[in-house]
Amino acid sequence: MIWLTWRQFRAPLLSVAAVLLVLVAALAFTWARVSDLAGSTGFTGCRAAACETAAQSFLAAVSSETAGWLYYVAIGVVLALPVLLGIFWGAPLAARELETGTYRLIFTQSVSRRRWLLVKLLIGGGAAALCTGLVSLVLTGWAAVIDEAEGNRINPLIFMARGIVPIAFAALAFVVGVTAGLLLRRTVAAMAVTLLVVAALQVAVPLVLPRLLAQPVTSVAALDLNAPFGLSVDLSTKEAHVDIDADMPDAWILSATVVTSSGAEFRARADPACLPSEDMGGFSEACRTWLAAQNLRQKVTYVPGSRFWALQWREFGVLIAVTLGLSWFALWWIRRRLT
Amino acid sequence: MTEALSAEGLTKRYGRRAALSDCSLAVPAGRVVGLVGPNGAGKSTLLQLACGLLDPTSGRIEVLGERPVSGSPRVGFVAQDTPVYAGLTVAEHLRMGAHVNPSWDAEFAERRIAQTGLDPAQRAGKLSGGQRAQLALTVAAAKQPDLLLLDEPVASLDPLARRTFLRGLMELTADRGTSVVMSSHLVADLERVCDYLIVLVASQVRVAGEVDDLLAGHHRLVGRRRDPAGLGAGIAVVEQSHTEVQSTLIVRSTAPIDDPSWQVDRLDLEDIVLAYMSESAPQWVLEGQR
Structure with a gap:
C-alpha cells in the first residue's frame, strides 16, 4: 500500500518540492545579505531610543534589494501553500478514484478501504506538513530580524505565515480536500469546494482563533494629550468621544479605548469650546483644558510579542485537533457510508 | 458442498x-x-x-x-x-x-x-x-x-x-x-x-441449473393448435405462441416427450435463455432440478 501511494503521489510531490526548494535556496542565498544590512544600518545591537530610526533605515535598505520582494513572495507562498495542497493533492486523492472507477480495482484487492485511506492520509498529509513546515520555518528564521524591526510578528496576518501554524494549516487543508473528494466523488467539484472552504478558514482563523487563545493583556494609563488623538462630537446630541491610535511595538493591539476614572468608556456632553469652529483650526486651548480636566485614561488590550510561541503552539494544537477529527470522519465515511 | x-x-x-x-x-x-x-x-x-x-x-x-x-x-x-x-x-x-x-x-x-x-x-x-x-x-x-x-x-x-x-x-x-x-x-x-x-x-431468478441439464431438459414442440394445459405431469411451459392452426411451445420436461402429434426439436442455450427472458415467460418457473 505504501508503494502504491508513493507511486501515485510521487509526481505531484516532486513537482511541488522542486518549486519550494527553489524558494528555500533563494532565502538561503539572501540570508547573509539581510544580516549584513541589519549590521550596516546599525539595527543589530542598537540601544533603546536609537532602535526606531535604525529599524526604519534597515527596512528601507532591505526593501530596495532582492530580499525586499522575496519577503513578500515567501509570505505569499506560505499563505497560499495550504490552499494549493488541499486543491491539488487532497481533493483528487479519493475523488479521482471514485470518478474513474479505479476504486473498484483497489478496493477489491486484499486491502481494506479504511487502511487504504489511512495510508494515503498519513503519507499525503505528512508530505503536506513537511513541505509547508520546511518553507515556513526557513522563512521564520530568515525574516526574524525583519520581523523584529517591523515589530509585527504577532500580527495575525504575519503570524499565519510564521512558525508551526502553517504546518497544521496545510495538514488541515489536505484533509479538507480528501474529505470533499470522498463526499462529492467528483474531482473538479471537490477542488472548488476545497478552495472555498480553505480560503474561508484562512480568513476566519486569524480573525477568531488568536482572540480566543491569546489571553490578551490589558493596560490602563493616563491619557497623554500630547500624543495624537481624535475627538469626535455628535452634532445633534453634543456628545464627545475620544479615539486614540495606540502604537505599541511588537504587540498585536485588539482594542484601544479611552475611559473615565470609573472605568467606563468616555462619553460626555462636550464643552462648547470643543464644538467644531468656523476656522477648522484644530482644538482650541480651552477644549484641551476641558479634556485634561476630565481625568481620562487610555485602556489598551493587546497581545505582547513575547506570547508568539505560546500562541503558535496553541493555534497549532487546535488546528491539528480539527484535522484529526476530520480524518476520523473520513475514515468512518469510507467504511460505513461510501457504499 | x-x-x-x-x-x-x-x-x-x-x-x-x-x-x-x-x-x-x-x-x-x-x-x-x-x-x-x-x-x-x-x-x-x-x-x-x-x-x-x-x-x-x-x-x-x-x-x-x-x-x-x-x-x-x-x-x-x-x-x-x-x-x-x-x-x-x-x-x-x-x-x-x-x-x-x-x-x-x-x-x-x-x-x-x-x-x-x-x-x-x-x-x-x-x-x-x-x-x-x-x-x-x-x-x-x-x-x-x-x-x-x-x-x-x-x-x-x-x-x-x-x-x-x-x-x-x-x-x-x-x-x-x-x-x-x-x-x-x-x-x-x-x-x-x-x-x-x-x-x-x-432481480428474480427465472431459471438456474447445469448447462447440460438445461440443454437436455428443454424442448421446442410444434404441432396443431391446442391448449398447452393438457400436456401432462412433469412438463412445464416456458414460452408459447399460437397461430390459427399451429402451436409452438418451449417446455421444460424431465421425461422424454413421446406424444407423436408434436414435432420435438432440440434447443440451443441461447433459445432457452431468450425464452426465459421474454415477456410471456411465467414467473413461477424457478429453481432447476439438479
Whole structure:
C-alpha cells in the first residue's frame, strides 16, 4: 500500500518540492545579505531610543534589494501553500478514484478501504506538513530580524505565515480536500469546494482563533494629550468621544479605548469650546483644558510579542485537533457510508 | 458442498430507485457460473454486493459462507469496463498487486502477461479495451481468490479479443479450480465457458441449473393448435405462441416427450435463455432440478 501511494503521489510531490526548494535556496542565498544590512544600518545591537530610526533605515535598505520582494513572495507562498495542497493533492486523492472507477480495482484487492485511506492520509498529509513546515520555518528564521524591526510578528496576518501554524494549516487543508473528494466523488467539484472552504478558514482563523487563545493583556494609563488623538462630537446630541491610535511595538493591539476614572468608556456632553469652529483650526486651548480636566485614561488590550510561541503552539494544537477529527470522519465515511 | 454465493431477499436501493429488489439465489461453488439477464436486471449490483463494494439496503448475502467485505483476499473482482490505473504501466500493476495482496502469485502473473502478449513497460492508459481486460483479469486472478467475480468483462471487446479473454479464463479455472461467477447479456460468450447458468430478470431468478441439464431438459414442440394445459405431469411451459392452426411451445420436461402429434426439436442455450427472458415467460418457473 505504501508503494502504491508513493507511486501515485510521487509526481505531484516532486513537482511541488522542486518549486519550494527553489524558494528555500533563494532565502538561503539572501540570508547573509539581510544580516549584513541589519549590521550596516546599525539595527543589530542598537540601544533603546536609537532602535526606531535604525529599524526604519534597515527596512528601507532591505526593501530596495532582492530580499525586499522575496519577503513578500515567501509570505505569499506560505499563505497560499495550504490552499494549493488541499486543491491539488487532497481533493483528487479519493475523488479521482471514485470518478474513474479505479476504486473498484483497489478496493477489491486484499486491502481494506479504511487502511487504504489511512495510508494515503498519513503519507499525503505528512508530505503536506513537511513541505509547508520546511518553507515556513526557513522563512521564520530568515525574516526574524525583519520581523523584529517591523515589530509585527504577532500580527495575525504575519503570524499565519510564521512558525508551526502553517504546518497544521496545510495538514488541515489536505484533509479538507480528501474529505470533499470522498463526499462529492467528483474531482473538479471537490477542488472548488476545497478552495472555498480553505480560503474561508484562512480568513476566519486569524480573525477568531488568536482572540480566543491569546489571553490578551490589558493596560490602563493616563491619557497623554500630547500624543495624537481624535475627538469626535455628535452634532445633534453634543456628545464627545475620544479615539486614540495606540502604537505599541511588537504587540498585536485588539482594542484601544479611552475611559473615565470609573472605568467606563468616555462619553460626555462636550464643552462648547470643543464644538467644531468656523476656522477648522484644530482644538482650541480651552477644549484641551476641558479634556485634561476630565481625568481620562487610555485602556489598551493587546497581545505582547513575547506570547508568539505560546500562541503558535496553541493555534497549532487546535488546528491539528480539527484535522484529526476530520480524518476520523473520513475514515468512518469510507467504511460505513461510501457504499 | 458450500455455496459460493447465496442471497435471500437481497435489496439495494439508491434513494427510491431499487437496483436490486428481493433477490434470492444460490450459486454452487467450484463451477464457472454464467449470470445472464437483460440490462437493468441487477447483475452488476448483485456482483458488487458480493464483493463488498456495495452494502445491501436489506436482505442477506453470504459469499463463501461469510458476509462480504471489500478487501477480502478470498474474493477477486473484475468490474465492468475493467478499470486500471491509466498512469501506471502493466508491470507496475503487477507490482501493486504484489504489494496489496499477501497471497499474490507473481510468477503466474508474469507468465500470463507474457502469454497475452502485453508489453510490461506500456502504460495501462494506452492499452486497448481487450488488453486492459486481460490486465484486470490477471491482477484479479494472481491474487488467487477462491471466488472470482467478473462483471461483463467481455462486453466492450471485439470478437477476437473476446475469444482470447475467455480462453484465458478457462485455462485459469482449469488450473486452480477457482469458482467463477461471470455476468453477461450475451449467451454465446457464456456458452463457451460456463457449466452452470442463472437467468436473472428484474432481480428474480427465472431459471438456474447445469448447462447440460438445461440443454437436455428443454424442448421446442410444434404441432396443431391446442391448449398447452393438457400436456401432462412433469412438463412445464416456458414460452408459447399460437397461430390459427399451429402451436409452438418451449417446455421444460424431465421425461422424454413421446406424444407423436408434436414435432420435438432440440434447443440451443441461447433459445432457452431468450425464452426465459421474454415477456410471456411465467414467473413461477424457478429453481432447476439438479
